[in-house]
Amino acid sequence: MPSKPTPITMDAVYAAPGYLFRRMQQIAVAIFVEECKAFDLTPVQYAALVSIHTHPGIDATRLSAVIAFDRSTLGNVIERLESKALVERKPGREDKRVKLLYLTKAGAATLREIMPSVERAQARMLQPLKAADRKVLLALMTQLVDLNNEASRVPLRAEDALEHLGKSG
Numbered sequence: 248m249p250s251k252p253t254p255i256t257m258d259a260v261y262a263a264p265g266y267l268f269r270r271m272q273q274i275a276v277a278i279f280v281e282e283c284k285a286f287d288l289t290p291v292q293y294a295a296l297v298s299i300h301t302h303p304g305i306d307a308t309r310l311s312a313v314i315a316f317d318r319s320t321l322g323n324v325i326e327r328l329e330s331k332a333l334v335e336r337k338p339g340r341e342d343k344r345v346k347l348l349y350l351t352k353a354g355a356a357t358l359r360e361i362m363p364s365v366e367r368a369q370a371r372m373l374q375p376l377k378a379a380d381r382k383v384l385l386a387l388m389t390q391l392v393d394l395n396n397e398a399s400r401v402p403l404r405a406e407d408a409l410e411h412l413g414k415s416g
Contacts (some may be wrong), residue, residue, distance in 0.1 A: 275372050282368035286361045287331070291316055291324055293365060296350065296358050299334060304347040306339070312404035333357055 253259055260266050279290045288296070294314040299305060302313070307325060311318040325348065328334040333354035339345035350358065373381045396402045 275368075278371050279365070279368045282371065283361055283364045286357060286364065288357075288361065289324075292328055293361065295321070295324055295328060296333060296354060299348045299350050300355065300358055303349050306345050306347055310348060311401065312407065315399065315401050315403040317401050328354070 276290060279293075283293070291314070294316070295310060298310055298313045302309075305313070307321055308318060310316075310325075311321050314321075316324070325334060325336070329336065331353075332351055335349050335351050336346040337349060339347050373384070376384060392403075
């Protein structure tokens with residue numbers, strides 16, 4: 248027996264996984280921005296700071312792979328972090344055209360200071376759920392992200408990018 252076509256209603260939209268993921272992303276960003284407003288950082292800027300802190304001397308292409316963010320848009324993120332004096336670009340030792348990224352002292356201090364706010368934001372996102380449901384949700388989201396990584400416009404490529412980091416200059 249053929250299945251019924253999906254009705255064209257807003258209820259169908261509201262129940263769709265894509266819609267729910269988009270709404271949760273909007274909510275997550277709003278909570279992050281609210282909790283971290285004193286630092287004037289976006290979630291992507293925060294992820295970039297963490298990656299640069301963890302991998303000093305990373306270049307923008309590898310940074311893009313590590314945080315799974317579009318390379319062309321990442322340039323704007325780096326420029327904003329640079330204008331806030333949180334990040335500095337230095338030419339590579341072997342190839343001066345390649346600009347390597349480092350946290351400034353202010354960037355390192357900001358990263359340390361923002362951590363309690365980031366942790367509050369992450370907790371708030373899941374707070375309405377019971378503890379057991381939080382674990383299940385995170386496990387399922389991790390599984391979905393891992394299994395659908397290749398469908399992304401910018402798949403996560405952290406291991407590939409970092410494998411060659413020491414050879415970059």
